Amino acid sequence: MPVRVRFAPSPTGLLHVGALRTVLYDYLLRQKEGGSCILRIEDTDRSRYNPDSEHEFVETLRWVGIEFDEGPHLEGGPHAPYRQSERQALGIYASKIAELEANGHAYKAFDTTEEIEQMREFQQINKVQIGYYGGDWRDADASKVEAAIAEGKPYVIRLKVPRDRKIVVQDLIRGRVEFDSNTLPDPVLIKADGMPTYHFAAMVDDHLMEITHVLRGEEWISTSPIHWLIFEAFGWEPPIFVHCPVIVGADGKKLSKRHGATRVLDYMAQGYLKSALKNFIALIGWSPGDDREAMSEQELIQAFSLSGLQPSPGKFDMEKLKWLNGHTIRSMTAEQVLAEIEGLYAEEHTKGFWENFVDEEVLPNQTPRDGKAIFERFEKFVLFARTNQEYALECIKLEQERVTNLIEFGEACEFFIVEEPAMDPKAVEKWFSQPHARALFDHIRSVCGAAVLTPDEMKAALVAFQEANGIEKLGPIVHPTRVALTGKTFGPGLFELMSVLGPDRIVKRIDRALAML
RNA sequence: GCUCCGGUCGUCUAGCGGUUAGGACAUCGCCCUUUCACGGCGAAGGUCGCGGGUUCGAAUCCCGUCCGGAGUACCA
Numbered sequence: 001m002p003v004r005v006r007f008a009p010s011p012t013g014l015l016h017v018g019a020l021r022t023v024l025y026d027y028l029l030r031q032k033e034g035g036s037c038i039l040r041i042e043d044t045d046r047s048r049y050n051p052d053s054e055h056e057f058v059e060t061l062r063w064v065g066i067e068f069d070e071g072p073h074l075e076g077g078p079h080a081p082y083r084q085s086e087r088q089a090l091g092i093y094a095s096k097i098a099e100l101e102a103n104g105h106a107y108k109a110f111d112t113t114e115e116i117e118q119m120r121e122f123q124q125i126n127k128v129q130i131g132y133y134g135g136d137w138r139d140a141d142a143s144k145v146e147a148a149i150a151e152g153k154p155y156v157i158r159l160k161v162p163r164d165r166k167i168v169v170q171d172l173i174r175g176r177v178e179f180d181s182n183t184l185p186d187p188v189l190i191k192a193d194g195m196p197t198y199h200f201a202a203m204v205d206d207h208l209m210e211i212t213h214v215l216r217g218e219e220w221i222s223t224s225p226i227h228w229l230i231f232e233a234f235g236w237e238p239p240i241f242v243h244c245p246v247i248v249g250a251d252g253k254k255l256s257k258r259h260g261a262t263r264v265l266d267y268m269a270q271g272y273l274k275s276a277l278k279n280f281i282a283l284i285g286w287s288p289g290d291d292r293e294a295m296s297e298q299e300l301i302q303a304f305s306l307s308g309l310q311p312s313p314g315k316f317d318m319e320k321l322k323w324l325n326g327h328t329i330r331s332m333t334a335e336q337v338l339a340e341i342e343g344l345y346a347e348e349h350t351k352g353f354w355e356n357f358v359d360e361e362v363l364p365n366q367t368p369r370d371g372k373a374i375f376e377r378f379e380k381f382v383l384f385a386r387t388n389q390e391y392a393l394e395c396i397k398l399e400q401e402r403v404t405n406l407i408e409f410g411e412a413c414e415f416f417i418v419e420e421p422a423m424d425p426k427a428v429e430k431w432f433s434q435p436h437a438r439a440l441f442d443h444i445r446s447v448c449g450a451a452v453l454t455p456d457e458m459k460a461a462l463v464a465f466q467e468a469n470g471i472e473k474l475g476p477i478v479h480p481t482r483v484a485l486t487g488k489t490f491g492p493g494l495f496e497l498m499s500v501l502g503p504d505r506i507v508k509r510i511d512r513a514l515a516m517l
Numbered sequence: 518g519c520u521c522c523g524g525u526c527g528u529c530u531a532g533c534g535g536u537u538a539g540g541a542c543a544u545c546g547c548c549c550u551u552u553c554a555c556g557g558c559g560a561a562g563g564u565c566g567c568g569g570g571u572u573c574g575a576a577u578c579c580c581g582u583c584c585g586g587a588g589u590a591c592c593a
Contacts, residue, residue: 008593009593010592010593012592012593042593044592044593045591045592045593047592048592048593113591116590116591124518127518127519129518129519129520129589130518130519130589131589154591156591158591171522174522174523177521177522178521179520179521180520183519183520183521183589184520185589187590188590188591190591191591192591193591195591197590197591197592197593198592198593199593202593217587218522218523218586218587219586219587219588219593220587220588220593221521221522221587221588222520222521222522222587222588222589223588223589224521225521243522245522245523245586246586246587248586250527250528252585252586254586280529283529283530283541284529284530285529285530286530287529287530287531289531289532290531290540291530291531291539291540291541292540293529293530293540293541293542294541310530311522311523312522312523312524313522313523313524313585313586314528314529314530315528315529316528316529317528317529317542317543319528319542319543320528320529320541320542320543321542322542323541323542323543324541324542326554326555330555399554400555401554401555401556402553402554402555403554462551473551474551475551475552476551477551478551478552479551479552481551482551482552488552488553489552489553490552490553490554491552491553491554492552492553492554493550493551493552494551494552495551
């Protein structure tokens with residue numbers, strides 16, 4: 001049976017990682033089973049509406065590569081419009097609430113806010129169940145209601161929750177969840193301003209849009225009996241509810257900025273690959289049932305099943321994300337990596353992110369990272385690669401082994417592309433003072449700087465010097481050379497790096513090193 | 518308070534009545550090696566929240582309990 005799933009965010013802010021996982025599961029299910037994925041905007045609260053939010057959703061979803069079959073950002077659609085405010089304007093909810101009022105499952109309540117507050121205070125003082133259980137209106141005479149309408153008193157429409165009943169909600173992850181209907185207050189379905197509440201609008205739309213599976217956050221589980229009751233009141237078949245557990249920070253608390261980025265686009269800006277992020281996020285709360293972890297998107301889709309979902313909350317482990325990201329980078333060809341780097345540079349948010357970057361994980365005795373400088377190095381590499389693609393690809397091949405994200409290529413490849421790489425003073429002090437330094441540099445200049453050599457030929461050239469000078473180990477040869485050529489004490493294999501650098505760069509850098517002796 | 522949900526190495530997880538409780542990240546060690554990484558191999562790390570019960574046998578089933586979380590809005 002084709003699946004119809006929906007991602008229905010409220011346009012109040014950014015798209016964070018928890019929500020990403022929910023859509024990802026929607027998407028994986030739809031890819032696996034076939035069917036449709038619908039984007040619906042739940043903008044029924046005018047006071048919290050954020051006009052930039054919908055754009056954020058669409059942008060983020062575009063970046064991660066989750067496509068929808070229907071939604072407000074697409075033309076038409078069999079169930080358009082896909083914004084609840086527009087659906088409200090069309091009278092969809094009004095006609096549906098009329099049905100419920102007609103069949104006795106909903107009623108108008110004219111209580112003022114003050115009255116409601118007094119009721120709550122009374123309930124608190126007397127330690128009775130808090131909430132609206134009917135007040136004066138649940139069973140009011142038609143004449144009383146008409147009089148109130150005639151007076152022009154504002155009202156809300158509430159669901160008439162049946163009393164003395166057990167309500168059993170089916171949740172795919174947890175099985176049956178039971179509630180006592182006497183603990184459920186009569187929820188508001190239509191607000192005084194005529195807008196539907198989430199409870200009403202979402203259920204009506206899920207039915208009208210023929211949604212088969214409702215994937216949403218665990219926080220909805222306690223209101224699920226009223227959703228179940230709404231379906232029942234209409235006589236509709238409820239969809240399959242899947243309440244996904246929350247994702248929390250390393251300290252077990254709700255994910256917040258303190259734990260690192262929560263905004264999905266910030267992960268993009270930091271050089272995480274969409275494939276690695278999706279792979280990682282899918283694994284929090286889900287597993288294919290075997291030991292597979294690093295998976296391609298195709299494998300993920302193949303392996304995905306709602307039955308692999310876990311009920312307990314999961315922690316977001318940045319270290320594992322970093323590992324998986326590096327692992328993914330290593331599994332790609334240099335061409336693919338370069339394409340990803342270009343793609344990242346083309347994203348507007350990347351630059352903005354780094355310009356406003358504040359390093360929050362500064363270790364003791366370490367200076368905080370400078371976001372602007374990080375971006376500039378990255379940008380320099382991108383621009384360089386456009387005019388020197390072959391060379392840039394060689395650099396990527398050597399550096400993709402030791403990088404954990406795309407942004408790091410900027411720093412890692414810097415020495416390859418600048419004419420005069422910065423020299424590490426301590427390294428210079430240690431290795432340039434070697435007695436054989438001058439002779440070594442002269443040798444490299446004349447041999448390695450004379451022609452394009454392979455890594456093996458480079459090695460042979462250095463070994464020849466080592467042997468001629470009776471030096472026991474290769475280290476004293478390699479280290480000064482590395483410092484002279486890269487300014488650093490770490491990096492790719494020296495012979496590979498020299499081969500990529502080529503004779504011209506080697507000569508220039510050796511000359512500079514000679515001048516420093 | 519009330520109502521629900523959850524609880525396997527530090528972390529993500531496998532497990533579905535019989536396993537030396539498996540894998541991955543992180544940690545540590547060894548190997549590779551010119552460095553840093555990568556990679557390979559290995560170690561350490563779990564009284565399966567706790568207590569009862571059912572059973573020849575329980576992480577797995579039942580009850581209780583503790584701890585954590587969510588909801589308790591004319592927000593979603």
